[in-house]
Amino acid sequence: MRTVSVIVPCRNERRYIEGFCAGVMRQQVPQGWSLQLVVADGQSDDGTRDLLQDIAMHEPRVQWIDNPGRIVSTGLNAALAVARGEAIVRMDVHTEYADDYVAQCLAVMEETGADNVGGPWRAVPDAQAQPMQHAVAAAFQSRWVAGGALSRQLDYDGFADTVYLGSWPRASFQRFGGFDEQLVRNQDDEHNLRIVKGGGRVWQSSRIRSVYRPRAALSQVFRQYLQYGYWKPFVMKKHGQAASVRHAIPSVFVVMLGLALLAGFLRQGMAPFFVLTGLYAAAVTAMTLMIAREGKHPVDVLLRVPAVIAAYHFGYGIGSIIGWWDVLRHGAGRPRFAKLTR
Template sequence: MSERVVSVIVPCRNERRYIERFCAGVLSQQVPSGWRLQLVIADGDSDDGTRELLQQLNASDSRITWIANPARIVSPGLNAALKVAAGEIIVRMDVHTDYAPDYIAQCLALHAETGADNVGGPWHAVPDADAGAMQHAVAAAFQSRWVAGGASSRRLDFNGWVDTVYLGSWPRQTFERFGGFDEQLVRNQDDEHNLRIVKGGGKVWQSSRIRSTYRPRATLSQVFRQYLQYGYWKPFVMKKHGQAASLRHLVPSLFVAALAVLAVPALFGVVWPLLGLLALYGAAVLAMTLAVWQQQASPVPVVLRIPAVIAAYHLGYGIGSLAGWWDVLRGATGRARFATLTR
């Protein structure tokens, strides 16, 4: 009886610093008896030596396959990897995430138990071992349900049916039924694909047994640009599916719009409405900071940076959303400036 294949698909670009460690971690996964592992990496025209390193890794281990992704963004890379993946189960992974030794085994087990069209775990942010106070603050804020708007994907203990999961794993039939990833989306392509599954009658399952740790951005500017992109591409997803925006997606853009509106009378000396809104927001950020600190006790240098991180999340997402809605409503395609890497 021939072995069954599980394929790991990974888009990457300029990851020479991390790619060897990542590949070693994937290849050491505890794949159940009767299964064979395949790792497919789509390289987005790396110019830092990543491609040459992938060629060496491929020559030393036949389980590794690399392909070119000239588009340089995630969704075309995922689709290109899907075309050469031989697995009956497809597992998506990210270079900047560390995985429990049984990550793939749990994905396979939960597919058998649930029959879901996509199975994944929670999104768990953990700083690098040598991280400074800012990356610790980013990770602490990232994990807070108050900052994340109550998203189930940030709840490490949640088990159940959801709208989306971190990364994900799919039976091949899921892609045959619902299609691949939308190559027009630089961000949110995973959310859009999950939305397509759920609207099409499929199911997505999140399990706390699927464990991984994500390395968040290390600087405030990177966080801002990351959430600027998340906010920008969300309206394109909503337009495609005729999806109403949830409150957690609307609040940042409404706040930024209110700031812009109240800035006009402030220019003519009527500053109290703007100051009042800023005071209310400052109180809200302080409350969220205290909630983050209560949830995850942190040293003072970390706590002092959390308000700036929260503001970067909200302002980045809000400004990005408004820019995205502007382009969607005037029928424009996504702008290149919102497609650049944020690491």
């Protein structure tokens, strides 16, 4: 009997963990395969651990372990250390999966021989979501906001630089190593970059289907992308990787806007600031109109989309600037950016 291990980092997920584990246990696996679920708990203090202990007591396929590092990368590595599977599938508690998610991961892995396979990143609001979460999902899925990222293209099949979550033959970790525990965010991007630079292959398949529940508040979106932006320079420095256009634009714009505002305070005139602000407002309006064309969204959702786009851009841009400052200054991440937020 062959084993596929599902590995999951979590912390303070009392509201979701039971439903998540039940969903994993419903996963269809091919004949001749067994499933193991390993949950690495980041020292939860909301009752999650008690629930995990009870679940594991009644379901022998579930195992939970301690993750004293409390972040995703340390949790993934801790789960990898005890996973028995010859195939590894990563999951996230805030994502819902098609019943054949694991089976499709195994099938695509076999068909392509890729070192990591995964599906697209599809954002869908909660059933009782307010307009803001609908706006977050609409902006998230738009190719105009995402800068053409393949991971947001739901119908794309082929080689990619990264995929959502991912699944690997055990041999991939033996060849390329585990996840970088210095990274609080972007550890999946860094691992995929390591695979590609090491001669491996990453494959995205539209058959691997899941639904991600995005943040529901604007402040949460800003904090999320602040962290994404902050940790990206650490990945770039590690691999000597130049920033792509879509990664560089937010930080460049924030710097230009800040300099224009400073010039105004120094009585050099506010015209550059107003020009930049006007151009950005026009660009965001154009993106919002494109989103309106891509799907049927109520007016109260579309009215919130510009604020969501700005939260994405300014969060990522400000985070990148602070990240580059820390990379060039001492190369270590700040503790305040080491705490995951939801």
